Amino acid sequence: MEQDHPLVRDVYPDLIAELIALLEAEGERELAIVVWDVRLVARCDCGDDFCQSFHTAVRPKGKPYGEGHRCVPLLPEKGMLVLDVVYGRIMYIEVLDRQPMTAQRSESSTGPTQTPDTGPTGPADATGTPDPPAPTDRATASGA
Numbered sequence: 001m002e003q004d005h006p007l008v009r010d011v012y013p014d015l016i017a018e019l020i021a022l023l024e025a026e027g028e029r030e031l032a033i034v035v036w037d038v039r040l041v042a043r044c045d046c047g048d049d050f051c052q053s054f055h056t057a058v059r060p061k062g063k064p065y066g067e068g069h070r071c072v073p074l075l076p077e078k079g080m081l082v083l084d085v086v087y088g089r090i091m092y093i094e095v096l097d098r099q100p101m102t103a104q105r106s107e108s109s110t111g112p113t114q115t116p117d118t119g120p121t122g123p124a125d126a127t128g129t130p131d132p133p134a135p136t137d138r139a140t141a142s143g144a
């Protein structure tokens with residue numbers, strides 16, 4: 001399902017901000033709006049060092065975009081950004097010769113790692129125990 005893919009604006013907020021600015025500069029107001037909601041569906045698998053392109057829509061394998069397709073080359077300060085658009089929908093974002101983009105959050109992780117709540121260690125035998133264990137050590141003493 002496409003809904004399971006992360007929003008590119010969450011993964012690469014800087015890139016989306018740049019794309020919006022460039023699209024507005026090109027007079028592509030609709031695309032500037034559409035690009036806000038594109039999702040990172042799949043990475044380009046060409047394996048080239050300079051290529052950080054990615055798909056923003058599922059594309060039938062081996063099929064050309066065909067009718068309704070147009071390329072929207074943009075003029076970033078560095079490298080190349082080209083959108084592949086089919087009937088107003090952004091299918092693919094070419095990111096070439098750019099500095100490595102750092103993802104704001106992992107697109108493959110299943111969310112923040114949470115330690116399962118194990119609860120208190122053992123049954124608290126409070127009957128007749130005057131002083132509770134000090135809460136400071138163990139958890140905070142690491143790295144000393």
Ligand SMILES: [Zn+2]
Binds near residue numbers: 044045052
């Ligand atoms: Zn590529």
